[in-house]
Amino acid sequence: MMSIPVNKSYIDTLKVGQKSYLYYSLAKLADAKNMANLPKSLKVLTENLLRNLDDDTVTAPDISAMNDWLDTAASSREIAFRPVRVLMQDFTGVPAVVDLAAMRDAVQRLGGKAEQVNPLSAVDLVIDHSVMVDDFANGHAFEVNVDMEMQRNGERYAFLRWGQQTFDNFRVVPPGTGICHQVNLEYLGQTVWQQAQGDDIMVCPDTLVGTDSHTTMINALGVLGWGVGGIEAEAAMLGQPISMLIPEVVGFKLTGQLREGITATDLVLTVVKMLRDRGVVGKFVEFYGDGLASLPLADRATIANMAPEYGATCGFFPVDEETLRYLTLTGRSTEQVDLVEAYSKAQGLWRNSGDEPTFSDTLSLDMGTVVACLAGPKRPQDRVELSQVPSAYNLSRQLHIEPTERSQERLENEGGQTAVAVKKSLTSTEFCMNGENYHLDDGDVVIAAITSCTNTSNPSVLMAAGLLAKAAVEKGLSSAPWVKTSLAPGSKVVTDYLIKAGLMPYLEKLGFYLVGYGCTTCIGNSGPLPDPIAEAVRENDMSVAAVLSGNRNFEGRIHPLVKSNWLASPPLVVAYALSGSMNRDLTSEPIGKDKQGQPVYLADIWPSQQAVAEAVQLVTQDMFHKEYAAVFDGDEHWQAIEVEQTATFNWQDDSSYIQHPPFFQTMGKTPEPVADIEGARLLAILGDSVTTDHISPAGSIKADSPAGDYLRSLGIEEKDFNSYGSRRGNHEVMMRGTFANIRIRNKMLENVEGGETRHYPSGEQCSIYDAAMRYQAEGVPLVVVAGKEYGTGSSRDWAAKGTILLGVRAVIAESYERIHRSNLIGMGVVPLEFISDTPDSLALKGNERLSIKGLNNLSPGKTLTVVIEREDGTEQEVKVKCRIDTSNELTYYQHGGILHYVIRHMLE
Template identity: 85%
Template sequence: MSTRVNASYTETLALGQKSYLYYSLQKLSQGKELARLPKSLKVLTENLLRNLDGDTVTEDDIAAMAAWLKQGESSREIAFRPVRVLMQDFTGVPAVVDLAAMRDAVQRLGGKAEQVNPLSAVDLVIDHSVMVDAFASEQAFAINVDMEMARNGERYAFLRWGQKTFDNFSVVPPGTGICHQVNLEYLGQTVWQQEQDNQTVICPDTLVGTDSHTTMINALGILGWGVGGIEAEAAMLGQPVSMLIPEVVGFKLTGKLREGITATDLVLTVVQMLRSKGVVGKFVEFYGDGLATLPLADRATIANMAPEYGATCGFFPVDEETLRYLTLTGRSAEQVELVEAYSKAQGLWRHAGDEPVFTDTLGLDMSEVEACLAGPKRPQDRVTLSNVPQAFSLSQELVTERKQEQRLENEGGQTAVAVEQSLKGTEFLLNGHTHKLENGAVVIAAITSCTNTSNPSVLMAAGLLAKAAVEKGLTRAPWVKSSLAPGSKVVTDYLIKAGLMPYLEELGFYLVGYGCTTCIGNSGPLPEPIEEAIKKNDMTVAAVLSGNRNFEGRIHPFVKSNWLASPPLVVAYALAGSMNLDLTKDALGTDKDGKPVYLKDIWPSQQAIAEAVELVKTEMFHKEYAAVFDGDEHWRAIDVANSSTFNWQSDSSYIQHPPFFQTMDKTPEPVRDISKARLLAVLGDSVTTDHISPAGSIKADSPAGRYLQSLGIERKDFNSYGSRRGNHEVMMRGTFANIRIRNLMLENVEGGETRHYPSGEQLSIYDAAMRYQEEKVPLVVVAGKEYGTGSSRDWAAKGTLLLGVRAVIAESYERIHRSNLIGMGVVPLEFISDSAASLGLKGDELISIKGLNELTPGKELQVIIEAADGNKQEIKVRCRIDTGKELIYYQHGGILHYVIRRILE
């Protein structure tokens, strides 16, 4: 919020004995026109009005909102100031590492360390570090918690130091829940209050978060989205989020879901529709009278998946359902009354029949939604339940062809035998029993992630289905690793209250932890005999999870086929044990009398689910959030020093002083053109941040694995890439190290490899990059469409920089990753009419980029490509530095360098 109240546009709202000041959209000269704006843009307009200072925000910026109504789009850059920032520990630890390093830099350059402090409220929720090591037992939760604390002691001590040292910085300890669910159930206010000039000023609650699924909070009428950790750090240090006024696509919902159809089925349908529509970089706002039938938890499921459909956010306006949910989750009666009164006064309330002006629209009659999954490797690839076996089979055709070719090439040898066995399945011994593992076997079934565990209806449905299955005598397939990792403790409270927990446990769905587990690659090891069978026979096995991400190599390194599904379907697939079954007509198993049992026999009715959901009570939320920042005895026992700067430990394998600011001066060096750079990697379409910066397990023979072993760390203690994001030595070695990434400079090679030139030697990408650095050769990465999709990983940009990459040239970018590259001083360029394929790049070319020393936003630049034989071709690319503020950040060498220099001024 601005530091002083500007009375020109303020109004007073009186409620009971208290009065509040707010900035009134109705007081604007364009107030009547603005009434037809999408409600998400009204929130942005209020933000501009409240921060109107004639410098970062001008009257012209506000007028541009009215002008937006005429064309549904705008090229105007605006400065958005969210009132708070949300972090999780994977992305939060490196952010706090950067803040600590910035304190050192400011002190070195003559300032005071204490000048580096969050200016906005920051909440960091530790939710990404628990792994599913133990499962399917009553002791699983305790074992996993103990292992989490043992593995992450250094990180947690560092965060405790941050909690103690920085102002406006709160930490929600481990074992509490997933950041987005904690945000939805507790942190989010819908209307924010802050004292200014001895007055209580109110405004829409807004935020940015360091996790791409921050968008979930839009279900509560709270405008927020994921940004890179770099951009979030700048936001909490007082820098506005620079953005273009977005296009807003209206998504009209009508009708209601049919019997047997879940919120997950709805969201996968919405994801597919919006991906097909094309909404990357746009706001999506849901409207229509169908919203009246859509519970807030269902809205949250849809809003959560905005990164999967590519939008900046998926916004739901405030209405009666918002008030009901705020009341249910324990917000005060005063807060609920304030939300209603303010939303109606500002024109943010949803009325029946509302038809705002949108850039474009599409719609869905929810009665047409069918039961479905998404897979095997992208959230937008929706498959109806009956078509799953066919979709799995089609995804395996190329694999099978490759194996057949291999068999023919090795006829009569051991490889031929192994391949034949892989195609037919293989036997393995587990707990004294012999089982057969086939391609398509479900080896992971996980009720996990923020997407669905915020929603009582699908969790109660899973419990009711488990109850019916147990009563019929069905059991989980023995090769399935099953787990329950809710997003908050309230979930287990209501599952116990409903009497459903014992049935889930009977099928192996014991509580394994409260946090993001399988969905982010913390699925833990499979039982050794199963892992060995998969590896030895190169088998294609599957995971079914109630998550939001299923990219290659994300869920588990040995599980190639990953499917997103509703929690009840996760349980069903644990019973079936295979993707080759059609659950609409094939039996899941047999009952106690040997008769076949079908999915329809155990699927709960809507009435049964509704009755179970009625058991969710406000008292549960009061109980679980009463001491949300206190933590358990493990957390409270962590002792930290009282110091304004962090005492870096050179022998720490988790927290290291990053190199970003160690040589910076008070003034930036001029930007120079790139001359005779080498290609580090040539990549295809849909390269995700999981490919660029993995979050899952660390392979022993990878550069990061070798580094950890050099420190004397055993393989069992590697933990994950995500947990080691506070150590740049691990993370730069992990950049482009995903086992499924394909560098087109090499033929038929998976994994983080490249070819060094002019030697022609094949090396790991890290080793090649270090050799190029010794040779003082700059590097360029070339990619296809949708470069950087997926999670908002700042290390995907940080690691790229530390490898020596100065520019990325791609056909298109995901919004957050493009921003992160700029935030680290790497220039994102976009092909105008060419591509890596059309240029026939081999990887041995030299790349020169002209015009960087006189950049303007969106400028066309010249790229000279020199082949090994000396032939040259020139192409045009567009600089994807889109705004003037982004250009300033780039010219300073990154957004945090800019902030440090501003502090020193």
């Protein structure tokens, strides 16, 4: 074991050009030569520990454990990670700023100074989640959508402007600029961070956490970072370390290169499937191998972005020549690029040809074997080869399909065939739009969206989409009239290079007009379907589809009326807009007819790699300089917002967007002792893969939901409901939206979808919110029971905040997603894990009462007893594991939450 005296200096000097920098040198560690084979992501963690070595939160044995990891490729040691910065988007950022404002009130009420509450780390909030696709397929769509965004979100944006001018170390990137992860990749990320220390400059690896699970996209730039809940992020920016176990690191070796016609999206969907099958939840994934030499950084970013989809904490790429090339292209200074190269080589973070680090586990992929594919219809890991999409769609309906006479006629007229046989016919209906009559069939594509950070960061797939559109238009093809088309790039640079390449007019000809710079469809901001299509789908309960270039396709997420959602590369999004149906095999059936009435196949319009490469060469450094020169200024709408100059926020009782949260209003200077849970009722019994979308939905607010009822009570019309995400600063909306997803299934009820439960002992069926309020009035604590992978999906703090506000004291599940488990603890909800039982084996009905013993004497990972009292008076004891994994997490839980701990720590 390495011996590290706490007081010994590990600082060295790095000279780059005419400047000198100080840094904490890994080479100065005893036995540093033994760390040469450590995964590079763990070297970043080791440097972080060394730099923060204080013999309190970080001790010498912590650093020794990093070296000892090489012997076992695993560790059970808890360490404290301190990222240098925090990234937020507005959906998750607004509630974080609301909490900071509420913390100022609480500190002031308890005798401290409000100004004590400030971020201690650099924080950037990018407003990118609020634009919706209300208008589309015309040259005015962008302006219309921006105007509607500003009208809907004026209260939120005024609040963020107040935060921007009030809090130290807090910057806001205004709306209409781009998606936070793409802005991070193209501008904010530095790879090597610089920090003034007196007259010196200290440098270290750029590290961060973000309040969005796809923060991992920055891993492509050699920056270690991942998504956390807003609660953890708030603590990090307030100086609290992120407690974690030294992770296992799975090495993913890439060899070869992609074949003609295969995109980065095809590659990432293949990688997602492989890693999901291997099982990497809670682990780091680090990519290595000489195949990286031919993998552009934008392709790496596509892979790193989807780490949440393959379940890993991060998907890390080491620094190499391609990193330097991208930093140069995107406008980073020559001085910064030279520093990145020198520092990475000095610290052993540079990727050399033939590198073979030691990993916990490895798997490999020859990129030459990747084929065209999509993922769907409900999960990003469900990879389907392009030729198998019709069969996969039909299977998803749990029946084989015999086409109706009309749909068969339509396909045959266009030269196509479709799946045959047996159980039920496709639903087909007629609708009229703009004076024309059309038929809509099950399996038709009603949304085709080029959107999301995953792919709009990548010029090769965007140019490919434009080139395919050009070839299609020249052949005389057009998008199907029932398809809602949209283009929502991740940054303004995208439209610059599409215009320069002369491709934008062809995309627009097919309906892919610019609708905004933001996440849009991928997070449920797809906007309304045209009324005739929505009516046809709703009245006939049709199974229609969306195809998007995003990273999330969970049911109920993209649009409430769209049951089948497919992730695809941007050129395939365009192809499906042309085809208009998931029931057509695009590898063998015509996509449409040309001007002479002859069939056109996908291969006829698919661009060559050479054509794509030539188009990508048109992307220049000047574009990035131009678009990021005034990135924090905003447009005239943003600059016109006026706010008060106050240390504490002036809460408005009549605001429907921003309300003073109740979390700290009754807290005292010292925490109450934790007590066992006695006689709890079950609020819900849930199955496997319940996502944070199910728990705390994004997207639209239904008129007949508890949240809709609340908004109507304020006199707000349904057209002005906006989305759940936009109203995350109002706990009254969000607690009503918790467990209110239209697709959630509570096993306490038979054949019921949506946020319903049964109240006991009355036995009455009601909304989960109404039941929870009745239980609170009766003084009854609540428990939620679930299956495997509880809380998968986006990092969403309201999935935990709403849970605690409904009165849920504990969740008992078979397994958890990392971020949601942490968020539950951060809000004072204890996550418990079944050891040998399952909800099914226990035959829970929902009328039981549960008592949880041992909470008053907790330790991390402790085995606890749950006593189940059934309606007939019999009792059963079940052993569960407490998934409070570290001592820091235990401290937070005992304080009632992480922010309660921070407030009390400030007051000390």
